[in-house]
Amino acid sequence: MNGLLPELPDGQVRAVLRAPAQALADPCSEVDPRDGSVVTLAADLLATQLLSPGCVGLAANQIGVSARVFSLDVTGHPKARTCHGRLVLVNPVVVTATRLERGREGCMSVPDLTGDVRRASRVTVTGLAPGTGDLITIQTDAFEARALQHEIDHLDGMLFLDRVAGAHALHARQVYL
Amino acid sequence: MTVLAVTVIGRDRPGIIAEATGVLGRLGGNLEDSTMTILRGHFAMVLVVSTDADMGAVEEALASMAEDGSLSVSVRAVPVEPTAQPAGPAYLLSVHGADRPGIVSTLTAVVAEAGGNITDLSTRLTGELYVLLAEVDLPAAADPDVLAQRLRDTAARLGVEVSLRPLDPDVL
Numbered sequence: 575m576n577g578l579l580p581e582l583p584d585g586q587v588r589a590v591l592r593a594p595a596q597a598l599a600d601p602c603s604e605v606d607p608r609d610g611s612v613v614t615l616a617a618d619l620l621a622t623q624l625l626s627p628g629c630v631g632l633a634a635n636q637i638g639v640s641a642r643v644f645s646l647d648v649t650g651h652p653k654a655r656t657c658h659g660r661l662v663l664v665n666p667v668v669v670t671a672t673r674l675e676r677g678r679e680g681c682m683s684v685p686d687l688t689g690d691v692r693r694a695s696r697v698t699v700t701g702l703a704p705g706t707g708d709l710i711t712i713q714t715d716a717f718e719a720r721a722l723q724h725e726i727d728h729l730d731g732m733l734f735l736d737r738v739a740g741a742h743a744l745h746a747r748q749v750y751l
Numbered sequence: 752m753t754v755l756a757v758t759v760i761g762r763d764r765p766g767i768i769a770e771a772t773g774v775l776g777r778l779g780g781n782l783e784d785s786t787m788t789i790l791r792g793h794f795a796m797v798l799v800v801s802t803d804a805d806m807g808a809v810e811e812a813l814a815s816m817a818e819d820g821s822l823s824v825s826v827r828a829v830p831v832e833p834t835a836q837p838a839g840p841a842y843l844l845s846v847h848g849a850d851r852p853g854i855v856s857t858l859t860a861v862v863a864e865a866g867g868n869i870t871d872l873s874t875r876l877t878g879e880l881y882v883l884l885a886e887v888d889l890p891a892a893a894d895p896d897v898l899a900q901r902l903r904d905t906a907a908r909l910g911v912e913v914s915l916r917p918l919d920p921d922v923l
Contacts, residue, residue: 592878592879592880593847593848593880594847594848594849594879594880594881594911594912599912674919684877684880686877686878686880687875687877687882692919732914733847733912735845735847735882736845736847736912736914736916737845737916738843738845738884739843739918739919740843740871740884740886740918741843741871741872741873741884741885741886742871742873742884743884744873744875744882744884746875746877
């Protein structure tokens with residue numbers, strides 16, 4: 575057990591889809607958190623996320639699976655305040671969302687762009703733990719709140735491109751080699 | 752006092768803005784509005800400048816910038832337009848999907864049919880992904896839900912994703 579996350583098997587690193595892949599635009603289906611395939615999916619999401627530099631979260635449809643499951647870990651991120659460590663939530667729901675703030679977001683599935691997006695900086699999110707099905711309630715703020723909303727948008731078939739703040743709120747991702 | 756629209760388009764290099772605005776400044780021009788960007792490596796700038804100098808003098812002064820053929824410079828007189836007040840609330844149209852011809856023309860036509868006025872627009876192509884963002888003023892009489900549905904129907908035919916959301920005013 576690692577904080578809120580039950581013990582999971584070792585996952586496999588999966589290929590991450592890039593927009594305009596159709597799987598990224600389709601809403602995902604709710605799944606049974608106790609189903610073995612969901613436990614495998616949770617492990618694969620974490621394995622893929624951990625191997626991807628700068629990736630703080632990954633939704634199931636980003637690896638081509640239509641299931642309401644995502645992984646998240648903002649540990650050590652400079653914009654994070656509250657941090658719940660390594661998480662996987664099944665069938666997540668945003669219960670409360672307040673205090674809109676603008677911030678810059680990127681996405682593994684839109685690797686060349688970042689965007690300015692207004693999101694709630696205080697949220698309560700519930701979801702189920704993979705394997706046990708235990709109800710998990712996350713109250714958090716700042717970057718973890720933003721990341722949770724970004725991942726749940728994925729599960730609804732939305733990208734940050736759908737939420738940017740204006741015609742000039744998209745930016746080329748700066749890569750200095 | 753005349754108001755001139757100056758456009759400078761061509762191969763990007765350091766110093767273009769400094770040269771163009773320096774020339775206009777020496778002619779007593781006052782920059783009233785300007786925008787500049789780089790489109791696929793091409794420098795593109797539009798300036799609206801008010802000046803007592805006549806148009807011929809401005810054209811002549813800027814001509815040296817176009818001499819080596821790397822830049823195209825144009826100067827034209829424009830009428831003084833009052834700053835338009837939006838007729839209604841502003842929305843952001845976001846479109847993304849696989850690049851194909853006709854995305855911009857087809858969807859902006861749907862906006863125009865609804866009386867929507869696009870006040871700002873940018874597009875980006877990265878790899879296979881095409882993104883269009885447009886700020887739209889809708890007349891008070893237009894129903895944004897009806898427009899959003901028409902946009903979704905049209906986008907489905909184009910195989911792209913579309914959303915229309917109120918633009919946050921971000922008042923501080």
